[in-house]
Amino acid sequence: xxxxxxxxxxxxxxxxxxxxxxxxxxxxxxxxxxxxxxxxxxxxxxxxxxxxxxxxxxxxxxxxxxxxxxxxxxxxxxxxxxxxxxxxxxxxxxxxxxxxxxxxxxxxxxxxxxxxxxxxxxxxxxxxxxxxxxxxxxxxxxxxxxxxxxxxxxxxxxxxxxxxxxxxxxxxxxxxxxxxxxxxxxxxxxxxxxxxxxxxxxxxxxxxxxxxxxxxxxxxxxxxxxxxxxxxxxxxxxxxxxxxxxxxxxxxxxxxxxxxxxxxxxxxxxxxxxxxxxxxxxxxxxxxxxxxxxxxxxxxxxxxxxxxxxxxxxxxxxxxxxxxxxxxxxxxxxxxxxxxxxxxxxxxxxxxxxxxxxxxxxxxxxxxxxxxxxxxxxxxxxxxxxxxxxxxxxxxxxxxxxxxxxxxxxxxxxxxxxxxxxxxxxxxxxxxxxxxxxxxxxxxxxxxxxxxxxxxxxxxxxxxxxxxxxxxxx
Amino acid sequence: xxxxxxxxxxxxxxxxxxxxxxxxxxxxxxxxxxxxxxxxxxxxxxxxxxxxxxxxxxxxxxxxxxxxxxxxxxxxxxxxxxxxxxxxxxxxxxxxxxxxxxxxxxxxxxxxxxxxxxxxxxxxxxxxxxxxxxxxxxxxxxxxxxxxxxxxxxxxxxxxxxxxxxxxx
Numbered sequence: 001x002x003x004x005x006x007x008x009x010x011x012x013x014x015x016x017x018x019x020x021x022x023x024x025x026x027x028x029x030x031x032x033x034x035x036x037x038x039x040x041x042x043x044x045x046x047x048x049x050x051x052x053x054x055x056x057x058x059x060x061x062x063x064x065x066x067x068x069x070x071x072x073x074x075x076x077x078x079x080x081x082x083x084x085x086x087x088x089x090x091x092x093x094x095x096x097x098x099x100x101x102x103x104x105x106x107x108x109x110x111x112x113x114x115x116x117x118x119x120x121x122x123x124x125x126x127x128x129x130x131x132x133x134x135x136x137x138x139x140x141x142x143x144x145x146x147x148x149x150x151x152x153x154x155x156x157x158x159x160x161x162x163x164x165x166x167x168x169x170x171x172x173x174x175x176x177x178x179x180x181x182x183x184x185x186x187x188x189x190x191x192x193x194x195x196x197x198x199x200x201x202x203x204x205x206x207x208x209x210x211x212x213x214x215x216x217x218x219x220x221x222x223x224x225x226x227x228x229x230x231x232x233x234x235x236x237x238x239x240x241x242x243x244x245x246x247x248x249x250x251x252x253x254x255x256x257x258x259x260x261x262x263x264x265x266x267x268x269x270x271x272x273x274x275x276x277x278x279x280x281x282x283x284x285x286x287x288x289x290x291x292x293x294x295x296x297x298x299x300x301x302x303x304x305x306x307x308x309x310x311x312x313x314x315x316x317x318x319x320x321x322x323x324x325x326x327x328x329x330x331x332x333x334x335x336x337x338x339x340x341x342x343x344x345x346x347x348x349x350x351x352x353x354x355x356x357x358x359x360x361x362x363x364x365x366x367x368x369x370x371x372x373x374x375x376x377x378x379x380x381x382x383x384x385x386x387x388x389x390x391x392x393x394x395x396x397x398x399x400x401x402x403x404x405x406x407x408x409x410x411x412x413x414x415x416x417x418x419x420x421x422x423x424x425x426x427x428x429x430x431x432x433x434x435x436x437x438x439x440x441x442x443x444x445x446x447x448x449x450x451x452x453x454x455x456x457x458x459x460x461x462x463x464x465x466x467x468x469x470x471x472x473x474x
Numbered sequence: 475x476x477x478x479x480x481x482x483x484x485x486x487x488x489x490x491x492x493x494x495x496x497x498x499x500x501x502x503x504x505x506x507x508x509x510x511x512x513x514x515x516x517x518x519x520x521x522x523x524x525x526x527x528x529x530x531x532x533x534x535x536x537x538x539x540x541x542x543x544x545x546x547x548x549x550x551x552x553x554x555x556x557x558x559x560x561x562x563x564x565x566x567x568x569x570x571x572x573x574x575x576x577x578x579x580x581x582x583x584x585x586x587x588x589x590x591x592x593x594x595x596x597x598x599x600x601x602x603x604x605x606x607x608x609x610x611x612x613x614x615x616x617x618x619x620x621x622x623x624x625x626x627x628x629x630x631x632x633x634x635x636x637x638x639x640x641x642x643x
Contacts, residue, residue, distance in 0.1 A: 002615075002616050002628075002629050003616075004634070005627065005630060005631070005634035005637055005638050006637070008627050008628075009637070009638070009641060012625055012641075017625070017626065018625050018626065018627050019613055019616055019619065019626045019627050019628040111507065120612050121609060121610055121612070122610065123571035123572045123573055123609065123610040123614070124571075124572060124573045124610065124614050125610070125612065125614070126612040126613060126614050126615060128612075129612045160612075161518075161555055162555075162567075162608070162611055162612070162621055162626070163612065164624045197505040197506075199505075199514075199515075200514075200515075200518070201514070201553070202514055202517070202518060202553035202554070202555040202556050203553050203554035203555040203556075203608070203609075204552065204553055204554060205609055216514070217506075217511060218506075218508065218510065218511050219506075219508070219510035219511040219512065219513035219514060219539075219541075219549060220510075220545075220548075220549065221548050221549060221552040222552060222553075237507050237508060282614075282615065283615075284573045284576075284577075284614035284615050284617065285573060285576040285577070285614075286576055286577075290614070290615035290616075291615050292615065322572075326571065326572050326610075356614070358572060358573055358576065358614070359576075360576065364576070369572070369575065369576075372570070372571075372572055372575045373572055375570075376570070376571055376572070376609055379609070380609060382552075
C-alpha cells in the first residue's frame with residue numbers, strides 16, 4: 001500500500017512531499033464515524049479534514065478552545081490540573097509532565113523558557129513527524145497552554161534538520177498565530193505574552209537528550225550537561241526551562257477542553273492499563289501494514305502487530321521485537337500478550353520508550369542486527385565521556401568479528417562486560433546505557449546464536465570453553 | 475604595554491559573505507538572548523550557497539556573532555549535516571538505522587553505490603552526487619528511506635534507483 005517511486009516523483013512534481021504515510025488498512029484515527037475530540041483527541045481532526053493546515057480550519061474544529069479554557073484559569077490551576085491528569089512524557093521516559101513543571105523555580109520577572117523537543121531521531125520512531133506536519137496548530141496550542149502554566153516568556157521548537165516540511169509548516173503556523181493575537185503580547189486580550197521560534201538542527205541523535213539539546217540551542221556543541229542542576233532550575237541561558245516532547249505537548253488542549261476525569265477514563269476503554277490518555281502507537285519492520293495509530297493505553301503488542309499492522313510479512317514467525325525504539329530491550333514472542341504501556345513493558349524487562357514497535361522475523365540473524373544497532377550508537381556518541389566514546393566502538397568491533405567468523409572464545413563475556421561498564425551511573429548521559437539495552441537483551445534471549453558463530457570460527461565447543469575459563473572479576 | 479587579545483583577528487566579513495546572508499544571520503540573532511545561539515542557523519544560511527562551509531566563511535560568521543573562531547568551528551564540525559569540505563550538487567543520505575535495515579537498506583545502498591561508482595563519503599567525478607549515511611529519517615513505516623537534498627523518498631526499491639537519480643541533474 002506504499003507508493004512506488006513513480007508515484008513519489010509525481011507528488012514531488014506537484015510540490016508535495018514525495019514520501020507520505022501509507023494509505024493504511026486501519027487509519028490512524030480509527031473509524032471516521034467514531035473519531036471525535038473525546039475518542040481520538042490527538043488525531044480526530046484528520047478524520048474530518050485531511051490536513052489541518054490553516055488557522056481557520058483548525059479553529060472550526062475546536063481549535064484554541066483549550067487555550068481559552070487555560071487562560072480563564074490561573075497558571076497554578078492549569079499546572080495542578082495537568083499534574084492530576086498524569087500525562088506521562090511521550091518522549092520515552094514517561095515522567096508525569098505536570099510534576100516535571102512543578103520543579104521549576106518560581107517566576108522572578110526574568111525570562112523563562114519552554115522548549116519543545118522535536119528532535120525525533122530514535123530509530124523506529126515516526127510519530128512526532130505526523131503531529132507537526134499535519135497538526136502544527138495543535139502543538140502550538142499545547143505549547144501556549146504549557147507556557148501559561150509554567151510562566152514561560154519564550155519558547156523554542158527544536159526540530160531536527162531533516163524534518164524540512166514540518167519546520168516550514170510550523171513557521172507558517174506561528175506567523176499566522178502572530179497575525180491573529182494568538183502569539184506575542186497579551187494573547188487573546190489576556191495579560192499572558194509568549195514568543196515562539198523554530199530552531200532547526202543539523203543532525204546528531206544526541207540533540208534529543210534534553211541538556212544536549214539546550215547546549216545546541218545556545219549555539220554550542222551538543223554535549224550533555226551535568227544534572228543537577230536540572231533544566232527546571234537552570235536550563236537555557238541559565239534560566240528555568242522545561243523541555244517536553246511534541247506528543248506530550250499535543251495532549252494539552254484536549255485535557256483543558258474535556259477535563260482530568262475524561263483523560264483518565266480513556267484507558268478504561270480497554271481496561272488493561274492505568275496509564276491515562278491516548279498515544280500514537282506504531283509498528284515497523286517485517287509486518288504487512290506498517291503504520292501509526294492513535295489508541296488508548298491497554299492494547300497488547302499482539303493486537304498492534306496482528307490486528308493493526310496486518311501480521312507478519314510472508315507468513316514468517318516473529319522472533320523478537322523492540323517495544324519503542326533502538327534503545328529499548330528486545331522482547332520475544334513470549335511477551336506478545338504484554339500490554340504496551342510504561343509499567344507493563346517495564347515488568348516484562350524492557351522499556352516502552354516511544355511506543356513504536358519494531359518487528360524482527362525468524363529469518364533474521366541477531367548478530368548482524370545487533371551490529372547495525374551498535375554502529376548507530378557508536379556513530380552518534382557525542383564523544384564527551386570516555387566509556388561511551390571508547391566502549392561503543394569496542395562493542396562494534398567485537399560484534400563485527402563475531403559476525404565475520406573471526407570471533408574468539410570469551411567475546412560474548414566481553415560484550416557482557418561492556419553492558420556493565422557502560423551502564424547507568426558510569427556514563428554522563430543515557431546514550432550508552434540505551435545502546436546496551438538491545439545488546440544485553442539479545443545476549444539474554446539469543447546467546448546460542450552468538451556462541452554458534454564463535455564455535456564455527458574457532459572450532460571448539462564455546463559453551464564448554466567459557467565454562468572452563470577463570471571467572472571474570474567484577 | 476600591549477595587551478594580547480584571545481579574540482580572532484577581524485576579517486572583512488562583507489567580502490566573504492553576501493549582504494543577503496549577513497541580513498539573514500542578523501534576523502536569526504534576534505530569536506535568541508545571545509547571538510551565539512544563531513551559529514547553527516548561520517552555518518546553514520551560508521552552506522546554501524556552495525553546499526559546504528569553508529574556513530573563511532566560518533571565520534566570518536564567528537566575527538558577526540562575536541565568538542572565537544575555535545568555538546564556531548567546534549559547532550561546525552560537530553553536526554553531521556554541516557559540511558566542512560566540498561560536496562556534490564546533490565547530497566544523497568541513505569538511512570541505515572534498524573527499521574530500514576529490516577526493510578532492506580543494504581541492497582538499496584549497494585545499488586546506489588554501484589550506479590554512482592562511489593562509496594560513502596565520496597563525491598562522483600562529475601560533482602553531481604555525494605553519498606552519506608544518516609540515522610533514522612522518521613520514515614520507518616516506508617523503509618528503506620533516502621533523503622536527497624530536501625526530499626525524503628520511501629520505500630525505494632533497488633530497481634527504482636535509476637529512475638530516482640535521473641531527477642537530479
